[in-house]
Amino acid sequence: MATRSTKRNAKPSSSPKPPQRGSGRRRRTQQGQGRADATTTMPAQAAPGSQRPAAHGYARTAWAFGLLALAAVTGLREWFGVSGAAGGFLHHLAAGPVGMLSIIVPILLAALGIATLRVHRLTNVHARVSVGGLGVLAGLTGIIHVASGQPALGAGIAGAEGAGGLLGWLFGAPLVGLFGAVGAVILLLLLIAFSALVVSGRTIAELRETAAARRTEAGADFPTDTWPTRALGRVRQALGSRAPVDDADLTATTSLDSYDGDEPFRSAIEMEDSPAEGATDGGKAPLGASRKRGSGPRPRITPGEGAASSRRRPRGEGAASGPSGVGGLDAPVGADPATEVIAGAPSPLDPPALTPRGRSVMAPGERPVPPTDPEAVTDETPAIDPDLADEIEMAGGAAMALPDGTTYSLPDSSLLEAGAGHATHTEANDAVVDALQNVFTEFNIDATVSGYTRGPQVTRYEVHRGRGVNVSKITGLEKNIAYAVASDEIRLLTPIPGKSAIGIEIPNSDREMVKLGDVLRSGAAKKQAHPLVVGLGKNVEGDYIVTNLAKTPHMLVAGQTGSGKSSFVNSMITSIMMRATPEEVRMVLVDPKRVELTIYEGIPHLITPIITSPKKAAEALEWVVREMDARYDDLASFGFKHIDDFNKAIRAGEVQPLPGSQRVLSPYPYLLVVVDELADLMMTAPKDVEASIQRITQLARAAGIHLVLATQRPVAQVVTGLIKSNVPSRLAFATASQLDSRVILDQNGAETLTGQGDALYLGPGASTPIRVQGSWVTEREIRAVVEHVKGQLTPDYREDVVVPEVKKQIDEEIGDDMDLLLQAAELIITSQFGSTSMLQRKLRVGFAKAGRLMDLLESREVVGPSEGSKARDVLVQPEQLEETLAWIKGDGQAPQIDDPGASDATAARVPSGLQPGTPREVGLPTDRYAVDPLEEEGGAPVSESWDDESASEDSEDAWSLTGRGQSW
Numbered sequence: 001m002a003t004r005s006t007k008r009n010a011k012p013s014s015s016p017k018p019p020q021r022g023s024g025r026r027r028r029t030q031q032g033q034g035r036a037d038a039t040t041t042m043p044a045q046a047a048p049g050s051q052r053p054a055a056h057g058y059a060r061t062a063w064a065f066g067l068l069a070l071a072a073v074t075g076l077r078e079w080f081g082v083s084g085a086a087g088g089f090l091h092h093l094a095a096g097p098v099g100m101l102s103i104i105v106p107i108l109l110a111a112l113g114i115a116t117l118r119v120h121r122l123t124n125v126h127a128r129v130s131v132g133g134l135g136v137l138a139g140l141t142g143i144i145h146v147a148s149g150q151p152a153l154g155a156g157i158a159g160a161e162g163a164g165g166l167l168g169w170l171f172g173a174p175l176v177g178l179f180g181a182v183g184a185v186i187l188l189l190l191l192i193a194f195s196a197l198v199v200s201g202r203t204i205a206e207l208r209e210t211a212a213a214r215r216t217e218a219g220a221d222f223p224t225d226t227w228p229t230r231a232l233g234r235v236r237q238a239l240g241s242r243a244p245v246d247d248a249d250l251t252a253t254t255s256l257d258s259y260d261g262d263e264p265f266r267s268a269i270e271m272e273d274s275p276a277e278g279a280t281d282g283g284k285a286p287l288g289a290s291r292k293r294g295s296g297p298r299p300r301i302t303p304g305e306g307a308a309s310s311r312r313r314p315r316g317e318g319a320a321s322g323p324s325g326v327g328g329l330d331a332p333v334g335a336d337p338a339t340e341v342i343a344g345a346p347s348p349l350d351p352p353a354l355t356p357r358g359r360s361v362m363a364p365g366e367r368p369v370p371p372t373d374p375e376a377v378t379d380e381t382p383a384i385d386p387d388l389a390d391e392i393e394m395a396g397g398a399a400m401a402l403p404d405g406t407t408y409s410l411p412d413s414s415l416l417e418a419g420a421g422h423a424t425h426t427e428a429n430d431a432v433v434d435a436l437q438n439v440f441t442e443f444n445i446d447a448t449v450s451g452y453t454r455g456p457q458v459t460r461y462e463v464h465r466g467r468g469v470n471v472s473k474i475t476g477l478e479k480n481i482a483y484a485v486a487s488d489e490i491r492l493l494t495p496i497p498g499k500s501a502i503g504i505e506i507p508n509s510d511r512e513m514v515k516l517g518d519v520l521r522s523g524a525a526k527k528q529a530h531p532l533v534v535g536l537g538k539n540v541e542g543d544y545i546v547t548n549l550a551k552t553p554h555m556l557v558a559g560q561t562g563s564g565k566s567s568f569v570n571s572m573i574t575s576i577m578m579r580a581t582p583e584e585v586r587m588v589l590v591d592p593k594r595v596e597l598t599i600y601e602g603i604p605h606l607i608t609p610i611i612t613s614p615k616k617a618a619e620a621l622e623w624v625v626r627e628m629d630a631r632y633d634d635l636a637s638f639g640f641k642h643i644d645d646f647n648k649a650i651r652a653g654e655v656q657p658l659p660g661s662q663r664v665l666s667p668y669p670y671l672l673v674v675v676d677e678l679a680d681l682m683m684t685a686p687k688d689v690e691a692s693i694q695r696i697t698q699l700a701r702a703a704g705i706h707l708v709l710a711t712q713r714p715v716a717q718v719v720t721g722l723i724k725s726n727v728p729s730r731l732a733f734a735t736a737s738q739l740d741s742r743v744i745l746d747q748n749g750a751e752t753l754t755g756q757g758d759a760l761y762l763g764p765g766a767s768t769p770i771r772v773q774g775s776w777v778t779e780r781e782i783r784a785v786v787e788h789v790k791g792q793l794t795p796d797y798r799e800d801v802v803v804p805e806v807k808k809q810i811d812e813e814i815g816d817d818m819d820l821l822l823q824a825a826e827l828i829i830t831s832q833f834g835s836t837s838m839l840q841r842k843l844r845v846g847f848a849k850a851g852r853l854m855d856l857l858e859s860r861e862v863v864g865p866s867e868g869s870k871a872r873d874v875l876v877q878p879e880q881l882e883e884t885l886a887w888i889k890g891d892g893q894a895p896q897i898d899d900p901g902a903s904d905a906t907a908a909r910v911p912s913g914l915q916p917g918t919p920r921e922v923g924l925p926t927d928r929y930a931v932d933p934l935e936e937e938g939g940a941p942v943s944e945s946w947d948d949e950s951a952s953e954d955s956e957d958a959w960s961l962t963g964r965g966q967s968w
């Protein structure tokens with residue numbers, strides 16, 4: 001934070017400034033290798049992760065070794081009495097402060113030495129352990145002091161050294177004086193207990209949970225409905241002034257401080273605080289004045305009022321004028337912002353009315369001149385703060401015990417890199433302002449570009465119309481504006497939400513990347529300890545945005561290929577790994593594309609291995625529905641409306657299992673179901689998938705189950721009306737057409753996005769989407785985080801999520817002809833007419849193929865063996881059609897053949913317990929139909945012929961014999 005405020009105070013100035021931390025890093029990034037000399041002048045501690053001065057490293061090492069040496073000599077003296085002239089001094093050093101506990105002093109010194117070597121930055125955890133440890137030591141030495149007869153200090157230090165030392169005297173003597181020896185010991189014991197809790201970082205409720213879990217592991221030998229439990233329940237009831245309960249009513253729960261439904265103005269989105277918002281103009285700030293940024297207002301860039309005015313001031317080199325001056329836009333997207341366009345920006349602490357140069361009044365017609373001092377470029381990147389995990393823990397994140405007795409640690413935030421700085425103003429922006437103003441002048445429209453706010457991917461230019469100018473006149477210029485700024489991806493906002501101004505969003509030629517690490521380290525993310533908070537990105541005003549999936553509560557993510565969906569899904573899963581323990585959040589990942597999510601295989605947050613088969617995914621969704629129902633059953637029987645309240649009550653020990661139940665209640669984790677390609681699922685089992693999604697989305701929020709559905713095919717067949725109406729949050733990346741945009745957002749807009757993470761986010765209940773540049777996390781970062789979480793715990797998969805697939809044994813002979821074979825079987829069974837030539841005609845296949853199909857049907861006992869030119873016997877009844885088709889496909893059992901006559905012989909051949917789809921054993925001459933006899937014999941109909949054979953029996957159409965009406 002110090003870094004940021006330092007930067008904000010920095011005003012562009014020609015006077016040399018002392019180099020500042022953080023700016024050096026950005027300067028390096030921006031100026032590239034060519035400015036190596038500049039970077040070398042920066043202090044080495046400027047960038048986190050950069051090399052520290054050698055002296056600093058050795059000082060720490062020297063301290064560490066000094067402590068280890070002291071531990072060694074003190075240990076020799078205290079444990080073995082081995083020492084030289086310094087023996088007495090060493091003893092006083094160890095025993096003076098803690099008396100008899102001097103024997104543990106060498107161990108403490110050694111631990112301190114090792115910690116000094118290993119820990120490079122003191123965190124809250126270290127502070128907590130140190131304070132707690134000191135408390136334990138004080139309690140112990142105090143008790144020793146009391147137990148040793150409370151030696152007075154006046155009698156000499158030797159007495160104290162043989163008792164509790166100075167520390168024991170300090171704590172023991174006053175307490176004995178005030179409360180007597182027994183009272184003092186009780187207080188000191190309590191001090192020890194409390195300090196031990198502080199060291200462990202856990203609360204009593206958590207310890208109870210762990211103990212309960214251990215009891216379950218140890219078996220059901222621990223009865224839960226014991227008299228102490230009942231007595232405790234009564235005491236609680238009495239203390240809480242609740243209605244008296246009998247033993248059987250111990251399941252009744254107490255009221256919590258707050259319930260999930262208590263939160264007014266619920267919103268999934270969280271932005272950074274904006275203390276100055278509205279302060280400048282009573283809440284009607286023009287664009288830019290409302291920019292929210294950490295601890296200060298974002299500068300509002302106020303360009304000149306006309307293109308002519310821009311000529312009055314010299315422009316920086318490389319800046320062109322007029323529409324052609326949009327030359328900045330010609331720069332390659334993603335070009336190094338430092339070398340391309342970042343030339344200067346106002347200090348973020350300047351009042352909004354100030355120009356980037358810090359002048360308080362801007363003359364009409366003047367435009368801000370890009371300062372050349374790189375210090376003036378706003379570096380919005382928060383310094384790497386490795387305390388994200390600690391902060392989440394301190395903010396209430398539950399510590400998770402690991403099987404080896406240690407605690408699960410969230411990944412260190414330094415695993416996610418920091419991004420380059422954020423520029424609030426570049427020359428490219430000036431060029432666009434000129435171009436816009438020229439368009440208004442050219443078309444004789446009284447409108448002014450009064451300011452702009454630069455986001456990572458687009459800049460929003462604010463246009464104010466003159467008196468009596470119809471807004472539609474300005475919006476009607478959309479195509480001309482696009483032409484002038486040489487971009488077909490402009491987006492008009494009429495008005496900018498909350499402002500009387502028209503917004504024109506135009507892509508930056510010098511786009512910035514939004515690193516997930518920066519988003520998760522931002523104030524917006526730190527404000528919330530909720531484990532389902534994910535880093536969304538940055539909005540057009542440059543504010544970091546996070547969203548809480550628990551409030552979302554289900555999200556549709558869609559956009560054309562390459563638009564940034566998978567990158568968002570990666571950011572989302574990584575956010576969760578960074579902020580949630582597997583005890584808090586479990587995930588079901590569905591990846592029909594097979595490659596997108598493989599990287600997460602084996603993380604302990606998974607509840608089932610990554611699902612790649614669409615069919616299994618459909619089953620998994622059904623499992624989610626079952627899980628949701630089970631959770632609802634619990635909520636109903638314990639009287640809660642939301643899983644959060646239920647979990648809170650369990651943690652507080654306020655929910656007891658039903659009498660006679662051996663169950664140990666434990667909090668339910670949130671369940672996040674991510675489907676990376678919904679289209680694949682909808683193609684496999686549209687009805688089942690849609691029904692499951694509908695049920696989950698309608699009910700699952702209260703059960704702590706949340707769905708994220710991603711697709712690159714935003715069409716009505718995939719994102720059906722039913723799904724849309726139940727998935728309230730939408731994240732639209734660039735789409736190919738307005739139609740696709742409407743499928744996702746119910747409005748146009750996504751078709752104008754620039755791709756590569758540029759997105760519109762429509763929160764639940766919102767009508768206007770906000771534009772976001774999605775956060776970006778590299779595969780290297782993901783691997784580091786995955787490695788960290790996998791290194792601590794292996795996943796504990798639920799076996800019932802996906803039913804193991806019974807391997808189908810489909811005859812290889814069928815190959816690609818399954819569809820034809822099924823059609824042939826249907827024709828023959830429904831017509832009860834086993835004619836090869838009928839198959840030829842109806843399926844439009846050659847004789848050889850029809851014959852082969854007939855042989856395959858014979859092998860599956862659908863028809864009997866060939867009887868020369870006669871039609872074959874059909875062995876399966878029409879009512880067995882479904883069964884038979886399923887069996888041919890490899891599902892289900894072989895249909896029962898009970899034709900006593902014709903099939904006797906063949907029925908005897910059917911082995912019982914035949915595997916689905918397995919052909920029955922019949923000898924098949926492989927080349928029986930190799931040659932079409934029709935062709936071979938000049939077309940003479942020697943084989944079965946539909947007309948001839950059907951007539952051969954009694955010259956009647958055989959089809960009509962089936963009683964199914966007209967022949968085909």
Ligand SMILES: Nc1ncnc2c1ncn2[C@@H]1O[C@H](COP(=O)(O)OP(=O)(O)OP(=O)(O)O)[C@@H](O)[C@H]1O
Pocket residue numbers: 513514559560561562563564565566567568712733755756757758773774775776
């Ligand atoms: N937030 C982002 N920041 C910077 N670049 C991004 C971002 N998101 C995506 N990109 C760029 O766009 C490319 C495509 O993104 P991604 O793979 O996420 O798209 P997709 O929509 O999932 O495509 P597909 O459907 O084909 O998998 C990425 O390789 C990356 O170069």
